[in-house]
Amino acid sequence: MLKVLIVDDEPSNIQGLVRYINWTELGYDKPKTKESGEEALEALLETAFDVLISDVSMPVMNGIELVAKAKSMHPHIQVLMISGYNEFEFVQEAIHVGAQAYVLKPLKLEEVSGKLTAFRVTLEKMRQVVEQTNELEKKVSGSLKLIRERFVNDLIAEVAQTDEMLSSWNSLMELPEIKQGFQIILFGVDHFLSSGKDAKERMILGSGFKQTVEVGLSDVESIFLAQTNPDEFVALHLNPTPEERVRVEKQLPFIQNMVRERYGSTVTVGCGRMGSRWDEVPLFYKELKFMMAKARLISDGQIVRYDYMDSNEFKDYRLREEFMPNILKLMETGDSAKVGEYMNRIFELLLTLEPTSFSYAQAFGMSFLSELIRNLKGQEDSDGEMNILMWRRMLDCGNPGQILELLVDYVNRYMLIEKKAHMNQQHNLIRKIAVFIEDRLQENWTVKQLAEQFNLNASYLSVLFKREMGKTISEFVQEIRIRRARKLLQDPNIKVYEVAEQVGIQTSAYFTYLFKKLVGCTPQEYRDYRYSAEE
Known part of the structure; x- marks a missing residue:
């Protein structure tokens, strides 16, 4: 009870x-x-x-x-x-x-x-x-299969595997130390959503695909399996021995054949390169996704290997599909330090960790600059004087560090111009809303009504107002009301309840409560003692 x-x-x-x-x-x-x-x-x-x-x-x-x-x-x-x-x-x-x-x-x-x-x-x-x-x-503590799947999904999602995090995984399972490295194998059903199958058929296919992969690799204890989507499975093979690699290789066509014969669908398999650190898993996974997408343009149901991947083509793909959208999102936050840090990581990842010629670094910088100009707002003409100057400066760079410095400078200047324009616009809008509130203090407008009046989202208006004014809309209204009330209380001909009404507060009880909360005394005490003392 x-x-x-x-x-x-x-x-x-x-x-x-x-x-x-x-x-x-x-x-x-x-x-x-x-x-x-x-x-x-x-x-x-x-x-x-x-x-x-x-x-x-x-x-x-x-x-x-x-x-x-x-x-x-x-x-x-x-x-x-x-x-x-x-x-x-x-x-x-x-x-x-x-x-x-x-x-x-x-x-x-x-x-x-x-x-x-x-x-x-x-x-x-x-x-x-x-x-x-x-x-x-x-259940989680007692299910090794579920724990392993969550671990692999966390790796792919780029959840940082700090010493503390790895220790927590070790408390749930015996996490092997990487001694002989690891390999990622990715299984994907081709055309899962566009195969013409109805919902029931896709459910059967997804379940059958899952069962086939699990059974096919069940005799290799050192493989961690994770289903990332109904049509995709990741196998993380830890410390693979030569014998285990041979066994796994034999199972790849078995899995493909079983899915094709039983469900009429093809499976593309991607075999990644060997790795030695947990933080390499997200990159290797993206490489496999890229390889398999390219392979499907030629034919379905292939087994593709990292040995045949064009690494420069993959870098260009990441720049266009991953890095540039992330940079644009960071730029929207207005944090130039984070943008610079992220761009530095990109260059380190793509130009420093692997041996590349300076001509490639310069060509990559050109591509980077081209993507920036194409994506940024307010660019009226890509052949304008500013952009021509940037191209020339790019050609004058003598090392990757100068290329990075040039690109960061370009982004910072753009962000500074955008930030000033945006802040001016927000400042004027919030000041306009504040005046609107003061002029209608007796009308008790809600945040939702204010947002609708100015064609804004209510949550966005609340955040914007707090950032610009340093207080919430409710706090602003209360302060304005009490400030006006203090002036009205200086007139002894106006009764306390009339002051409450004139500042938009419905009851004397709430007016007294709010006044004491903000001023430290009741309205009557303020009129009798504080007002004369302040004079």
Whole structure:
């Protein structure tokens, strides 16, 4: 049974809930009750309650403060706020600090029961998630096949294999030390999605392909298998002996023949070069994908080997399909240091790690520059004076380092121009929105409504506003309201509740709460003491 704590400074409200809600039927124990936030905090320290029901307006510690502290103590506690019709701003604040729902006075028992039922369902789902996660952890710890597959997938996805990470893998399996190296073998069903097969046929083909690869390589213990897609399998062969390599070679045509005979589909196989470090796996995998894609242009169902790959062609392919899109994405972040670091890694990878002539390095630099000019926005003419100057400077370079420096300089200058233009545009937009808010302070615009007004995504507007103004839209509105309220309070002819109305705050209670939160005293105290003292 779930545990509930009800907090309200009016005992009649508490008794009504305790007496007239069928707690047992809803899956709850008889509620514990407290009449103040301070008493409730003591109870929360002693007991892990599942649900907290609290009034919003209470003396000393109000419902908002109680919810914030309760959530910090018990993050998963479900909170139902009780509010009067004129306290909606309090409820908004409570939801902001973690309340899940609210009901308005006078209370409707069926509405409260509905909220409690929803809470029970949520708590039950949370419990199921925890149980299933624990069960999955047990299965993962006990399944060597699953652990190996996850390890290979992590390698391909370029998850950094630090000493700490490798140690964690060793705790799950005996990870062999790479002594004789490793080889990647990639199996791919040809035309899996465009073969004309319907959904059921593709499911059968995918399952049959998986079973065939697993059976075909099952007698080689040093192979880690991972299915990366329904139509693709990766075999990571660790420390292969000559005898094992011969056995594996014999199984490659066996796997191809079985899939062709049973499912009418061909399988292309790629055999990679030998490696000696885990961080080489992603590159070798990409090489195999490139080799197999080229082989399929000629015919399906081949066995292709790294020995026949044109490494320069592969580098050009990576530049066009991998490196350039990544550079453009990094440039959009505006972080020139990261762009420069990434470009340096590219040049190190493609020009330094393998022996290459300077003429190739220069030709690669030309290709790099050409791709940059083609992809960057704002390039009106690739034969313009700026670009001609860049081509000439490229020809004048005497070593790969100068080529890299020239390209980084080109990118940095472009980013600087773009950043200035973009920042000016954002600055003007946010200032325009800030003025719009100030002019309509009494209208209570939501972030969503503001975003729609200015044709923006609400989340993007929130991030942009915080970055430009140093505060959230809600904080900005509150500060503007209180700043205007301080000026109005200087006029003794305007009552406090009238000041609240004029700055767009619906109730005196919330106005007092917010004013004290931001200024440190109540509006009346400010009028009586602080205002005269500030003068």
